Amino acid sequence: MEKRSRKSPPFEINGEYISPGTRQLVSIQAGTTMSNHPLSVTADIFHGKKPGPCLLITACVHGDEINGTEIIRRLLTSPVLKRLSGTLLTIPIVNFPAFTSRTRYLPDRRDLNRIFPGSEKGSQGARLAYTITKKFLPLCDAVIDLHTGAINRPNLPQLRIAAGDASSLELGRAFAAPVTMLSPLRDGTFRESAFKLEKPFVLYEAGEASRLDAASIRFGVQGIIAAMRHMGMLPPSKAAHPSGKGIISKSSRWERAPSGGLFVPHVALGKAVATGDILGIIAPPVGGGDGTPIISTTDGIVIGRNNEGLADEGDALFHVASIRDAGSAETQIQESNDRLPELHAEEEEHPMRYHAFPD
Template sequence: MSVRPAFQLGKYKIEAGTRQTVDLPVSTLSDHTPVSMSVHVIHGKKPGPTLFVSAAIHGDEVIGVEVVRRLLRTTGLNKLRGTLLAIPIVNSFGFMNHSRYLPDRRDLNRSFPGSSKGSLAARLADIFMNEIVAHSDVGIDLHSASFHRTNLPQIRLTPSKPETMALAKAFAAPLILTSKIRPNSLRQAAQEKGVDILVYEAGEGLRFDEMAARVGTAGIIRVMRHLEMLPAKSSAKARVDPIISSSSSWVRSPAGGLLRMFKSTGEEVKKGDILGMVSDPFGEIETEVIADVEGLIIGRTNLPVINEGDGLVHIAKVNRKIDTTATIDSMTTQLEQDPLFDEDEII
């Protein structure tokens, strides 16, 4: 039997059946400290797709880093077909500084496809496109809400191929939200190169969330099984289908003051429901926060001190016939009682 060719990444060659962490040079700090983007490559003995899993494009979104760590600890990866590229920290500058942005305040996820002669953000985006996206068939990009907000675990995508929606369903997060592509995002640049990306959103910036980590790790493994990169397993498929939504909107604060929330992520609300109350510090004036649409709460602020116009609650419109509470409860129960791997492997 012929030996599968080695995988070339930068100046490194990873032989079939081996794994290696590769450091791709990015820049040098002002104190002459070199900065690189580290990629863990698992190159299977047998041919198959190349999947990349990336996290911390926004440096404060640490939940994805934990998901990648758990993914790489799973012993099932020794049976991998194809190639896995795991990048736990894309924006190391922001990660080290607990910041969403790069040192020049640019948002990396608005800097794609980048340029080898542009800003620091453009150069990092260019490296990612040429070294990661160009070698991949599909990608999963891990995100969380920004600091002081939290998201229900969800997949966001703009499918250019039917197979992408099939991958989103295989991931089996509670919600799939089809949304427009933001200009100069990784998703847009990759799709123009023929590589569709699933964007996983869950939890809060600079915080770990156990359920978000479990959903993310299990979802990636399900996608890998769907792609036949890992052996099939009867318990891997979710017992219920994810909720699918094609539109969402934010309920914004009608006044500034102190917020008391009455609803949380994963709860279904009707138009006219009271979501919370905003009061002044003296308690003399209270203003109700009213849902202006019907749907599922997929994100919310965690800050009690808010200004007029701040986004408070993110609501996705869903099919009225779907029992969203039962769907989320069923998925949560399956994840807790029937993990894809033994407890010590997934944690």
């Protein structure tokens, strides 16, 4: 007798039930705004026909980090989800008040990612954090949180994972970003709340605030799909994915402006640098002169850079991940860029040609 395939039961969230094989928006109210309109967290949920894990994907914890919102939009319209087992629980905009203001922070100027796990009766940010922690986090088996660098400070596509967190590192290896930073947990972060609940948590950083960057978005979509395959939410793919081939760094440092003036960078994201290398110069805006060199104090890979043309003394200019064999790491990063599938112009929603690690 032929076996019947198992069917997933409805997915329950906040008293609502989502049928197998359907996609649905669910809003959970956290409070009210100054105009007395609901302050809500809205999830876009794709519930598979077959049972499996639940993956929570969040974006815009910081309101101007919009790459993640676009990553989720593309992911939810991908044809691969027709074969989904389990539940894709996404929150495209966590910090809606900051998103509508086009700013990083909440209206009270606090950072939402320092308020977790939040409070049911606290400030606006505390209520948002509480809703995420109590209503969404318990439902999932793992979390991927999407971020960018700040305005004019783009990041190389990279992951942040808590040092010593083996389950998160395993998920991160499947994602296979060019660089993975093993960084300590910080008090009040979403990542810390997930860690306390023993939820594998991967934080993806790529691009900069207030800009949609095609390569960062494509790396994000590709990495999430690979992580879902690793979790058994999607069938294995015949196409090769560089699982486990990313570079891991345990520390990093910012190289800062030795003086104030015009900032002229010489090194692009993803490039290897050695101790003593000149990364750029600070040139005097008046009176001419050769300028003061910015010297690397470590061997590694440039994973973040300031793109502003002016700097005060002490401004952070180059973020360098410490790596012993930086030259080999640079080659691996270029290979990861080369593995991005070529898209025809009609398939790319951002048709302008981008390089993943632009100068």
